[in-house]
Amino acid sequence: xxxxxxxxxxxxxxxxxxxxxxxxxxxxxxxxxxxxxxxxxxxxxxxxxxxxxxxxxxxxxxxxxxxxxxxxxxxxxxxxxxxxxxxxxxxxxxxxxxxxxxxxxxxxxxxxxxxxxxxxxxxxxxxxxxxxxxxxxxxxxxxxxxxxxxxxxxxxxxxxxxxxxxxxxxxxxxxxxxxxxxxxxxxxxxxxxxxxxxxxxxxxxxxxxxxxxxxxxxxxxxxxxxxxxxxxxxxxxxxxxxxxxxxxxxxxxxxxxxxxxxxxxxxxxxxxxxxxxxxxxxxxxxxxxxxxxxxxxxxxxxxxxxxxxxxxxxxxxxxxxxxxxxxxxxxxxxxxxxxxxxxxxxxxxxxxxxxx
Amino acid sequence: xxxxxxxxxxxxxxxxxxxxxxxxxxxxxxxxxxxxxxxxxxxxxxxxxxxxxxxxxxxxxxxxxxxxxxxxxxxxxxxxxxxxxxxxxxxxxxxxxxxxxxxxxxxxxxxxxxxxxxxxxxxxxxxxxxxxxxxxxxxxxxxxxxxxxxxxxxxxxxxxxxxxxxxxxxxxxxxxxxxxxxxxxxxxxxxxxxxxxxxxxxxxxxxxxxxxxxxxxxxxxxxxxxxxxxxxxxxxxxxxxxxxxxxxxxxxxxxxxxxxxxxxxxxxxxxxxxxxxxxxxxxxxxxxxxxxxxxxxxxxxxxxxxxxxxxxxxxxxxxxxxxxxxxxxxxxxxxxxxxxxxxxxxxxxxxxxxxxxxxxxxxxxxxxxxxxxxxxxxxxxxxxxxxxxxxxxxxxxxxxxxxxxxxxxxxxxxxxxxxxxxxxxxxxxxxxxxxxxxxxxxxxxxxxxxxxxxxxxxxxxxxxxxxxxxxxxxxxxxxxxxxxxxxxxxxxxxxxxxxxxxxxxxxxxxxxxxxx
Numbered sequence: 001x002x003x004x005x006x007x008x009x010x011x012x013x014x015x016x017x018x019x020x021x022x023x024x025x026x027x028x029x030x031x032x033x034x035x036x037x038x039x040x041x042x043x044x045x046x047x048x049x050x051x052x053x054x055x056x057x058x059x060x061x062x063x064x065x066x067x068x069x070x071x072x073x074x075x076x077x078x079x080x081x082x083x084x085x086x087x088x089x090x091x092x093x094x095x096x097x098x099x100x101x102x103x104x105x106x107x108x109x110x111x112x113x114x115x116x117x118x119x120x121x122x123x124x125x126x127x128x129x130x131x132x133x134x135x136x137x138x139x140x141x142x143x144x145x146x147x148x149x150x151x152x153x154x155x156x157x158x159x160x161x162x163x164x165x166x167x168x169x170x171x172x173x174x175x176x177x178x179x180x181x182x183x184x185x186x187x188x189x190x191x192x193x194x195x196x197x198x199x200x201x202x203x204x205x206x207x208x209x210x211x212x213x214x215x216x217x218x219x220x221x222x223x224x225x226x227x228x229x230x231x232x233x234x235x236x237x238x239x240x241x242x243x244x245x246x247x248x249x250x251x252x253x254x255x256x257x258x259x260x261x262x263x264x265x266x267x268x269x270x271x272x273x274x275x276x277x278x279x280x281x282x283x284x285x286x287x288x289x290x291x292x293x294x295x296x297x298x299x300x301x302x303x304x305x306x307x308x309x310x311x312x313x314x315x316x317x318x319x320x321x322x323x324x325x326x327x328x329x330x331x332x333x334x335x336x337x338x339x340x341x342x343x344x345x346x347x348x349x350x351x352x353x354x355x356x
Numbered sequence: 357x358x359x360x361x362x363x364x365x366x367x368x369x370x371x372x373x374x375x376x377x378x379x380x381x382x383x384x385x386x387x388x389x390x391x392x393x394x395x396x397x398x399x400x401x402x403x404x405x406x407x408x409x410x411x412x413x414x415x416x417x418x419x420x421x422x423x424x425x426x427x428x429x430x431x432x433x434x435x436x437x438x439x440x441x442x443x444x445x446x447x448x449x450x451x452x453x454x455x456x457x458x459x460x461x462x463x464x465x466x467x468x469x470x471x472x473x474x475x476x477x478x479x480x481x482x483x484x485x486x487x488x489x490x491x492x493x494x495x496x497x498x499x500x501x502x503x504x505x506x507x508x509x510x511x512x513x514x515x516x517x518x519x520x521x522x523x524x525x526x527x528x529x530x531x532x533x534x535x536x537x538x539x540x541x542x543x544x545x546x547x548x549x550x551x552x553x554x555x556x557x558x559x560x561x562x563x564x565x566x567x568x569x570x571x572x573x574x575x576x577x578x579x580x581x582x583x584x585x586x587x588x589x590x591x592x593x594x595x596x597x598x599x600x601x602x603x604x605x606x607x608x609x610x611x612x613x614x615x616x617x618x619x620x621x622x623x624x625x626x627x628x629x630x631x632x633x634x635x636x637x638x639x640x641x642x643x644x645x646x647x648x649x650x651x652x653x654x655x656x657x658x659x660x661x662x663x664x665x666x667x668x669x670x671x672x673x674x675x676x677x678x679x680x681x682x683x684x685x686x687x688x689x690x691x692x693x694x695x696x697x698x699x700x701x702x703x704x705x706x707x708x709x710x711x712x713x714x715x716x717x718x719x720x721x722x723x724x725x726x727x728x729x730x731x732x733x734x735x736x737x738x739x740x741x742x743x744x745x746x747x748x749x750x751x752x753x754x755x756x757x758x759x760x761x762x763x764x765x766x767x768x769x770x771x772x773x774x775x776x777x778x779x780x781x782x783x784x785x786x787x788x789x790x791x792x793x794x795x796x797x798x799x800x801x802x803x804x805x806x807x808x809x810x811x812x813x814x815x816x817x818x819x820x821x822x823x824x825x826x827x828x829x830x831x832x833x834x835x836x837x838x839x840x841x842x843x844x845x846x847x848x849x850x851x852x853x854x855x856x857x858x859x860x861x862x863x864x865x866x867x868x869x870x871x872x
Contacts (some may be wrong), residue, residue: 028656029544033446069474071542072506076446154443182443182473223747248812249844250855304750313844 001051002207004111004121005043009034011213016107017308018212018323019126019205021297022282023067024104024130027308029074032109037077044111045120046206047096049198057092057191059083060124061110062100064134064151064174067279067312069183070105076154079113080188085150085158088190094191098122100137102205102281103130104232104310109186121206128202128328129297132279134174135167136340138330139192142200146170149189153181187190200327207235215308224304227321235356236325239281239284239291240273241265241303244318247311260300262322273322275300277311282345284322293347295340296354324354357409358865359401359578359791361610362393363418366422366630366672366689368393368790370401372409378858380405381786383763384631386689391566392419393689398574411576412671413865417583419606420563421556423631423688425653426668428460432501435462435494436547437487437505437523439515443479449505449547454654461555464499466490470515471507479507482515484522491526501531501554505547506558506727506827509536510856538598538845540858545658548796551602553653560599566593583609583791585661586840587643588798588862604661605653607634609791611643611662614759616790617781623673623757624746624775628764630672631686635745636822638665639856644749665745669738671764673705676729678770682737696723705767715766735767743773750774761787796836798862799826805855815857818843832863 004012015033020027024240034133038044052058052244061079063070091245094117097110102125110121126137140146146167151174152158159177164170178185183277211233219229227238242264249258257278264271273291275284285290292298300309314320328334342349357379363369368386372379373846382400383726387393394416402409436449449465450458468490470482494502502523506516515538520532527662535550568580581589583605595602610627614620623643637644643662649662668684672691675682687702688693694700696707697718709715711723711731750756755776760768761784767804770778801822820839827837841860 029447031468032452032544036446036451066474068541072510073440073471073473073479074444074543076443095710154445156442182479184443184478250807250812 001040001048002046003043004038004046006035006038008210011210011217012107012206013211014216014308015209016102016104017310018208018301019128019297020130020298020308020310021280022277022309022311024101024106026089029071030105030108033075034111037112041115041118044114046123047120049201049203052096052122052194052197052284054194055198056095056194058095058096058098058194058197059086059191060100060126060139060189061113061186062106063109063184063186064178065183065185068311070254071312073104073182073184075184075186076110077116078152078154078184079084079109079188080116081158082150082170082186082188083113083117084213085160086148086190089148089150089160090190094119096120097124098192098197098201099125099206101125101127101130102202102209103127107132107206107209112199113309122197122201122205123206124197124201125205126201128184128205128331129295130246130280131340134171134187138190138202138336139196139200140167141330141335141339144192144196144200146189149174149187151177151181151185151187157181162302177243200330202330215263220305227301230301230306230323234325236297236323237354237356239298239324240259240286241268241321242273242319244314244320250294258311260311261329262320265319278345279311279312283342283347283349284324287317290349290352291344292324292354293349293351295331295334295336297325297327299323299325326354326356357411357794359398359411359414360789360791361397361414361416362606362788363390363393363416363551364606364629364791365423365632365686366670366691366789367689368397371787371793372401372405373752373788373790373793378783378790379409381783381789383785385692388689389566390418390563394567395570395574396472398571398576402574402576404798407482411578413578413581414571415581415583415589415792415795416567417605417788418602419629422603422606424556424559425457425603426551426632428457430559430764431461431555432558433462433464433497433499434501434503434551435464435466435489435499436503436505437466437468437519438547439468439482439504439519441467441469441480444507444543445473447544449855450552452656455654456836457655461551462497462499464494464497466493470510470519470624472515474508474511476512482518484869487519487522488526490746491530494530495527501533501557501688503533503535503547503550503554505535505543505550507543510546511539511815515577530566533557538600540658542658545656546737548655549600551659552655552657553598556599562594568592583795586793586798587612589795593639604664604787605820607636607662607664607666608643608797609788610755610761611636611638611791612790612794613787613789614761614781614784615641616784616786616794618759618779620757620759620779622785623759624749625759625761626742626746626765627762628670628765628767629759629762630670630691631668631688632666633742633745633764634664634666635749636662637749663749665748665767667741667745669705669741671704671706671767675703675705675708675734677703677734679724679732680733680737682734705734705764709767712768713867729750738767739772746774748774752793760784796862796864797827797830797831797832798860799823799828799832800858801826801859802856802858806855807855812855815855816859819857819859820861823861827861827863831865833866837861837863
């Protein structure tokens with residue numbers, strides 16, 4: 001067990017930004033919100049899945065909406081209200097919270113609700129990265145029911161989706177509600193058992209985020225290469241380095257979709273990388289050839305400082321290095337790929353694991 | 357001909373440029389009121405210039421407003437009124453500000469109903485009586501400036517404008533800044549920028565009017581421009597309303613001037629002033645722009661500006677030898693009266709440099725009492741702080757050329773860690789003034805396009821053409837105009853695909869622009 005105090009938050013934000021693969025919302029805002037919550041209600045205990053009591057009831061909470069909205073209408077305590085709504089509906093008290101998504105600001109959403117509710121958080125999540133859609137969680141891939149789930153806004157409205165025929169329907173209904181709520185809602189899923197958490201969650205990802213952030217900070221302090229520091233904590237490879245020359249965005253059906261074009265510099269001079277994103281970076285092509293594809297992680301960081309750069313902050317002239325990391329094993333099984341492989345995002349591509 | 361003037365914390369420099377030729381340069385101490393220094397510099401410049409010289413424009417770059425923020429002085433008691441409830445309460449205004457800066461401005465904040473959703477719906481109706489109550493409280497607290505921020509005001513600024521009207525009705529003496537006029541999407545950063553702008557408003561109005569009147573009194577009949585943080589110019593009237601845009605113009609001017617003087621296209625510029633040192637990277641002759649959010653005096657904003665590291669260390673920085681403490685206080689423009697080698701009583705970095713034998717200015721006998729060992733410790737520490745700053749802005753571990761500019765660069769030796777060579781370009785003392793003189797004029801246009809009827813490239817082309825036209829009408833030479841910034845913000849989700857496009861174009865002042 002360790003404690004998430006104010007000190008850990010900056011590292012978690014950097015690491016979660018890297019694992020956010022371009023999406024997952026603004027890590028700065030998530031960090032500030034968690035800091036406010038921890039200042040107000042105190043630090044949060046973090047338990048590894050092994051350390052959970054066998055009879056734990058673990059509620060997954062997360063934000064739902066659009067990152068481009070979240071930097072403007074900043075989230076409040078929606079995750080806490082969603083937690084109370086699902087407890088009311090199920091009649092069960094949560095004994096711990098878990099992140100739905102370690103990437104981006106969702107990594108801290110359970111910390112905020114847990115600080116306020118006085119509960120611990122599990123050192124694990126449902127993605128090991130970031131994904132754009134609700135159903136794309138290892139929990140649901142491996143049989144945890146996604147309903148009942150509650151969705152809450154900042155105004156005092158909450159909606160419980162009692163039952164759906166599959167997680168995609170839960171996503172669709174929750175998304176419609178979220179758009180009406182003004183696109184910065186939070187949700188909470190009915191409690192999981194300890195056995196379910198141990199079997200279906202990607203383990204130890206909150207500490208991975210913290211360690212990645214620590215590595216970047218320490219590299220900056222000592223004048224070491226932050227990219228090397230990142231790769232020493234989390235095995236992966238450099239896919240490309242260059243300058244952003246175009247960002248095409250369109251926000252449709254609740255997702256920030258777009259195409260990012262990078263012209264190579266230094267070792268990549270004369271070459272071009274094109275990355276397609278839907279909130280998260282999904283396919284990276286170098287000179288037209290696929291270099292990395294979802295569910296493997298495609299992460300953009302500022303070349304000089306190792307600071308993660310989300311798709312909404314991408315703009316002309318930024319110097320970025322693109323890193324690739326292999327997906328957690330829970331995603332590379334046939335069941336995992338059916339939900340979060342390239343074809344699930346509409347690409348006529350087969351998943352080829354990133355060689356590291 | 358063009359006059360470029362740089363008002364630093366310590367010196368006011370002025371140059372007269374005839375196209376690409378530097379005709380004359382002068383350097384005088386900055387005066388507490390800023391204006392007197394400008395007038396003195398301009399008078400001296402004109403006195404020593406050819407009688408045929410005709411001044412077509414006066415360009416002023418000033419760190420006056422930056423320093424006011426850094427030193428937390430002359431800031432108006434400022435309130436933030438956020439139109440948002442019931443949303444965005446967890447992170448109130450001023451949430452991530454340094455405590456002393458927040459205290460210097462009073463830290464007044466009011467959250468009220470209003471603001472918009474992403475799709476233009478109201479979060480809640482704006483309540484005029486609620487705003488009037490807030491204004492009444494502001495008056496009781498002695499607030500003199502208000503920043504009004506509304507959720508999604510870049511998409512719909514109506515609530516902010518209406519709230520500003522209510523405030524002005526209630527108290528015409530309050531200076532009001534609305535956030536949608538100086539920023540884009542990103543509530544906290546835009547609100548921060550508006551708040552800094554509001555706090556600086558009184559000082560800006562006073563300062564800029566003073567400069568205008570002074571120039572006129574000298575018989576110079578030429579328009580006044582102020583340098584903005586992106587290296588372009590704004591006219592005096594605009595600058596008086598948006599002083600926050602002058603912040604970091606010093607580093608931009610310094611770096612563009614240093615690039616021009618040294619011929620370095622890629623490398624590091626170290627500008628050591630009297631109060632602070634700015635270190636930045638040159639990429640292809642232009643300052644490298646910051647990658648993500650930029651902090652001003654510890655406050656996060658969404659401006660684009662050169663990615664410089666600023667440290668409170670300059671030629672006027674106050675030194676306490678035992679226990680060793682260097683800064684952050686500076687005697688600034690009072691160096692030539694308060695510094696020990698000038699007969700004053702305050703020990704500064706310049707005095708220590710004289711004691712070390714590195715520099716010969718003032719009267720070295722006045723610092724003969726200093727022991728060698730603390731002197732060396734101070735000189736080592738100065739060098740170490742500058743080298744650390746250089747290392748922070750470098751793009752790689754490789755050694756790169758370093759250009760030293762600014763009056764305080766006398767504090768540094770000819771070798772620096774991380775530098776492949778250390779250049780001290782001629783006239784480097786007036787690099788900022790040259791940077792101001794070679795600054796360009798820009799045009800910025802923001803429009804909303806529905807991408808149902810028009811392609812994205814078409815929308816950008818249309819907006820770019822409008823920005824170029826605006827730059828031309830602001831005085832840019834059409835043959836030199838480039839589009840330097842394109843920014844898109846998608847507005848809605850379903851069903852219409854509307855996007856807000858912002859384009860910025862810049863070019864040299866027509867007929868006057870020197871070769872860069």
